[in-house]
Amino acid sequence: MSDFSDDILVAASRRGDKSAYALLVKRHYRHVFAVCLGVLGNVDDAEDISQDAMLKGFLKIRKLRKDEQFDQWILRTAKNLCIDFLRRKKQTRAFLKKQAAGTGRAASENHDLQRAIRNLPQEFRLPLVMYYFDNKDAEAIARKLNISHSGVCQRIRAARKQLHKFLTEGVHDEQ
């Protein structure tokens, strides 16, 4: 069953076949997690919302149109849940200025890196996160986000530049 296409697994899942949906989870959870991490900027929140997204996908799989691909549908579901989560929480980011020691040296602590990633604008952060999760496949990201390949490259470039600025000059409150 692991060699079956998504269409066949979706059809089985519609009939309540949990083992078929488990294979869909194995195939797509990673990308769902990447999108959630890209939107939310926080690993713990991304874990919770990506689990919610896969669960909702199983419960609402009959709403998947026959002309729509499962991966696009579940990613859209995850993104909507992330947006709802942010709206509910009314998150405000606390930005701390940290004067980087030395000149142009990258920060070596994951905590600083995670905070820098979290403070990237969502439109830049999402393709950057997906890029590292999807083995640096810009074409695949373009297809999933429904934007052009050059658009993906532009956003990743902007994310890298801004990340460099955060890591060398400190994180600034942008919102």
Place this chain on the structure above:
Amino acid sequence: MSSNCDKMRDRVADLVTGILPEMEAHALQQHLRECPACRDYSRTLREEDQLLAGFFAQSSADMTSREDSVISTINGLEPSGETNIISVGGMILRSILEKHSAAAAVIVVVTLYFLITWSWISKINRCIELSGENLRSVSVSATMTTPESLGSVAEQIIYGKTYSKT
């Protein structure tokens, strides 16, 4: 650092990230060999790239356990695979072709209903007409009988006399 370096820095970021086209990468490599500032900048970005890769690799290290957690949660759900009339109806109406087929089926059923109903009503009306005709024929027969003939018959019955009609 020359003004040309500002233009090169975007390409350095692309080179480090791995999205720079090959032809531009050759030109950039040449510039990096000649420009220490851009070379340092490139080295810094590579360190950050390794940090990013390590950070995301760490985030994805627990992916299997997260997947298993999702699957176990789903397995704990109550069976939701039963079909019901509403879900079957929804599935039937999902595609355009199926919608057209459903519409055609509805039209056929409605037409048959009206045809059957009309034929029954026609039969009932026909029965009523026939009943009416019978009643009229009986009444006509009754009116054609004259009072005298009725009276002679009555007298015959009462008095036993016979009359002939003049």
